[in-house]
Amino acid sequence: MTASLTRREALAAGFGTVLLPATLSAQPAAKPAEFKIGVTTFLSGPASVFGVPSRKACEMLVDQINAAGGIAGVPLRATFVDEAPGTDHLVGEFRRLVQSEGVHAMFQSISSGSCLACTPLSRELQKLTILWDCGTQRIFEENRWEYAFRTQGYGTPEILAPLLYLLKKKPDFRTVAVINQDYAWGRDSWELWKAGMDALKPGVRVVAEMFPRFGSTDFSTEITRLLALRPDVILSTSWGGELVTFVRQATERRLHERSTFVLPVAEASLPTLGRSMPEGHIIGTRGDHWNNHPAPANPQLFNEFVTAYRTRFNEWPIYPCHHMAQAIWALKAGVEKAVAAKSGGWPSDLEMANAFRGLTFPTPTSTITLREDGQGLEDQIVGLSSFNDRFPFSVPKEMIQFTGAQVSAPVGQKSTDWLKTLKPDMIASSGRSIG
Amino acid sequence: MRRYEPILALVLAAAMITAAIMAPWLRFVLTIALAKGIAVVGILLLLRAGQVSFGHALYVAFGAYVVAFLAPRLNDAVLLLAAAAVGAGILGLLIGLFVTRYRQIFFGMLNLAMSMVFYSLLEKLYHITHGSDGIRVEVMPVAGQALDRVAYEWSIFGIALALAFTVGLLVRLYLSSPMGEALAGIKTRETRLEFMGVPARGVLLSAYVMSAMLGGIGGAIIAMTSRHVTPLLAYWTSSGELVFIAILGGAGGVLGPFLGAAAFELVRIYAAASFADAWQLILGSVLLLVILFAPGGLWGMAARLLGKGGTR
Numbered sequence: 001m002t003a004s005l006t007r008r009e010a011l012a013a014g015f016g017t018v019l020l021p022a023t024l025s026a027q028p029a030a031k032p033a034e035f036k037i038g039v040t041t042f043l044s045g046p047a048s049v050f051g052v053p054s055r056k057a058c059e060m061l062v063d064q065i066n067a068a069g070g071i072a073g074v075p076l077r078a079t080f081v082d083e084a085p086g087t088d089h090l091v092g093e094f095r096r097l098v099q100s101e102g103v104h105a106m107f108q109s110i111s112s113g114s115c116l117a118c119t120p121l122s123r124e125l126q127k128l129t130i131l132w133d134c135g136t137q138r139i140f141e142e143n144r145w146e147y148a149f150r151t152q153g154y155g156t157p158e159i160l161a162p163l164l165y166l167l168k169k170k171p172d173f174r175t176v177a178v179i180n181q182d183y184a185w186g187r188d189s190w191e192l193w194k195a196g197m198d199a200l201k202p203g204v205r206v207v208a209e210m211f212p213r214f215g216s217t218d219f220s221t222e223i224t225r226l227l228a229l230r231p232d233v234i235l236s237t238s239w240g241g242e243l244v245t246f247v248r249q250a251t252e253r254r255l256h257e258r259s260t261f262v263l264p265v266a267e268a269s270l271p272t273l274g275r276s277m278p279e280g281h282i283i284g285t286r287g288d289h290w291n292n293h294p295a296p297a298n299p300q301l302f303n304e305f306v307t308a309y310r311t312r313f314n315e316w317p318i319y320p321c322h323h324m325a326q327a328i329w330a331l332k333a334g335v336e337k338a339v340a341a342k343s344g345g346w347p348s349d350l351e352m353a354n355a356f357r358g359l360t361f362p363t364p365t366s367t368i369t370l371r372e373d374g375q376g377l378e379d380q381i382v383g384l385s386s387f388n389d390r391f392p393f394s395v396p397k398e399m400i401q402f403t404g405a406q407v408s409a410p411v412g413q414k415s416t417d418w419l420k421t422l423k424p425d426m427i428a429s430s431g432r433s434i435g
Numbered sequence: 436m437r438r439y440e441p442i443l444a445l446v447l448a449a450a451m452i453t454a455a456i457m458a459p460w461l462r463f464v465l466t467i468a469l470a471k472g473i474a475v476v477g478i479l480l481l482l483r484a485g486q487v488s489f490g491h492a493l494y495v496a497f498g499a500y501v502v503a504f505l506a507p508r509l510n511d512a513v514l515l516l517a518a519a520a521v522g523a524g525i526l527g528l529l530i531g532l533f534v535t536r537y538r539q540i541f542f543g544m545l546n547l548a549m550s551m552v553f554y555s556l557l558e559k560l561y562h563i564t565h566g567s568d569g570i571r572v573e574v575m576p577v578a579g580q581a582l583d584r585v586a587y588e589w590s591i592f593g594i595a596l597a598l599a600f601t602v603g604l605l606v607r608l609y610l611s612s613p614m615g616e617a618l619a620g621i622k623t624r625e626t627r628l629e630f631m632g633v634p635a636r637g638v639l640l641s642a643y644v645m646s647a648m649l650g651g652i653g654g655a656i657i658a659m660t661s662r663h664v665t666p667l668l669a670y671w672t673s674s675g676e677l678v679f680i681a682i683l684g685g686a687g688g689v690l691g692p693f694l695g696a697a698a699f700e701l702v703r704i705y706a707a708a709s710f711a712d713a714w715q716l717i718l719g720s721v722l723l724l725v726i727l728f729a730p731g732g733l734w735g736m737a738a739r740l741l742g743k744g745g746t747r
Contacts, residue, residue, distance in 0.1 A: 095460040117663035
């Protein structure tokens with residue numbers, strides 16, 4: 001009896017605490033006491049291999065920025081939300097953060113499905129939204145968004161760069177097989193690759209298209225087939241634990257000796273794979289932020305970031321950490337630009353968002369420009385897996401850097417249409433060897 | 436207790452409306468809760484016959500995808516709701532024809548299998564369904580009225596609330612009718628039912644089709660509220676969620692599912708807001724506490740508070 005009463009009281013108390021800030025949030029734009037960001041990321045489930053490190057990176061950078069005086073003099077505060085429970089929950093959480101917590105900017109998400117569901121909310125709730133990690137090309141190619149910006153590359157450059165690398169380094173392949181996870185990214189990335197490959201090197205035979213179930217732990221059937229088919233190239237855009245499992249099972253059966261792997265999302269799995277990653281295969285990192293980047297634009301900042309992350313969390317930063325960092329650096333640059341334009345006043349949500357269009361902000365490795373459609377142009381670096389003394393895991397060698405503009409579909413064009421128009425002379429003209 | 440049910444329902448509805456006015460984001464959460472409540476009433480029907488469906492998310496997802504696919508052509512919330520209900524009903528009839536041959540764990544697992552087949556189809560037919568990226572649902576007119584976003588959200592909330600009342604009332608009538616009483620007969624002793632000349636399969640099938648329609652309606656409202664449908668709606672965890680809500684709310688009365696759904700959504704959102712890392716643990720603990728200390732669910736607890744004893 002008493003237990004049920006206290007629960008009811010607890011529920012009522014809960015209502016009270018939520019209703020109070022909701023009534024306070026409808027005030028004109030004054031300089032806030034703290035700049036709140038709502039971050040959606042995977043804190044549970046298979047994609048938490050990306051989500052948890054990115055959260056750590058976010059917390060670390062927020063601490064660093066606050067120690068240095070905040071953004072435009074305002075300290076940052078990040079609230080994290082788990083993406084794992086699914087769309088209806090996440091959409092509700094997005095609203096809660098904006099309408100009840102009164103966040104000033106949203107950072108979302110890892111999953112493309114989450115991004116597609118939440119980006120329209122940026123317009124409805126008129127809130128600055130930074131897409132910090134998801135890769136789907138559909139966001140900015142199918143719609144225009146006033147409040148949403150993506151501070152990193154996306155599927156098209158992340159697939160085209162490894163493809164160009166393959167065509168530059170090992171142009172003689174005749175057959176290709178694909179083994180991708182059976183969900184949107186696995187299908188999309190294959191479609192992009194196929195469109196690009198057919199335009200740049202017509203006549204390559206696709207010997208197998210395999211889409212094992214998302215979350216598979218056994219690839220023996222697929223590996224047997226690949227061993228029998230002997231494709232010259234095996235593409236896999238799988239990530240996380242599945243990629244680790246696939247590479248381990250494939251190398252045990254010496255698949256890597258017959259075929260060249262192309263693994264555009266390999267970087268995040270390499271620390272786990274350690275020495276079991278075979279050498280001489282093409283690896284990508286969804287950007288240019290390799291831990292062994294030979295010539296970052298700002299070496300001091302890059303080393304500081306990597307060292308600080310390693311010291312605090314005792315692990316190497318992986319690409320979601322860098323993507324999170326890019327989002328925060330973009331936020332800093334954009335908000336400070338908006339505040340400067342307002343000559344000291346605090347900008348409204350729309351003024352804040354407008355400051356991001358065309359914004360160029362520095363990253364430790366390069367700079368990123370947010371195009372007029374909101375898409376960021378991030379450089380891509382692809383290389384061959386190799387080992388050296390500095391790292392207990394595989395890192396790239398013979399790296400080639402592709403600038404973001406070279407490998408992204410122009411504003412207003414759909415990626416698959418644009419990829420079909422590519423000419424083979426692009427292979428020689430694009431990319432710059434950086435050692 | 437039955438006497439108090441309508442009054443309690445009105446109190447609950449008033450509380451929901453107040454909360455939705457005071458905090459706009461709660462309106463969204465409560466609309467979802469109402470939609471899930473409607474779907475869980477379907478689970479409750481089957482629970483009356485002692486059958487647990489571990490795959491009812493199939494109908495919720497089907498209703499949601501009906502909305503997503505037909506929205507460009509049949510651009511009206513009322514028509515889409517009807518289409519989702521009818522579509523889910525037909526699907527329920529087809530599947531019900533053979534799953535109602537089975538009882539207990541076989542019934543539950545067959546339903547689970549069906550929903551996972553649908554889930555896989557949604558993922559595999561990538562070029563039609565966009566796979567895990569899902570399909571977006573735009574704001575649509577309601578009964579011929581083009582609305583702005585806030586008015587639209589209020590209308591969907593209102594429709595969900597009105598449907599919840601209608602469904603609650605109809606199911607109450609149904610459960611006290613001979614057909615509804617026969618459901619309890621399936622639970623206690625099916626053979627006796629046959630001796631009395633009541634076809635047990637027919638009784639269960641009609642309840643199954645009804646519960647499928649309720650699932651479809653719930654799914655359609657979810658699609659119109661979250662405005663983005665993904666295959667996750669058909670995944671077994673979503674089915675589990677519905678059963679969870681049914682247990683949390685209690686199977687004693689039709690108000691139980693709505694109590695359960697509101698409590699579930701609120702607990703989840705508060706847990707996620709306060710402990711982003713451990714919300715699953717909190718949800719699980721709440722369910723364990725309910726099972727251990729209030730086997731009749733929230734409804735049973737309310738009944739005990741009113742001192743009348745929750746009768747079935």
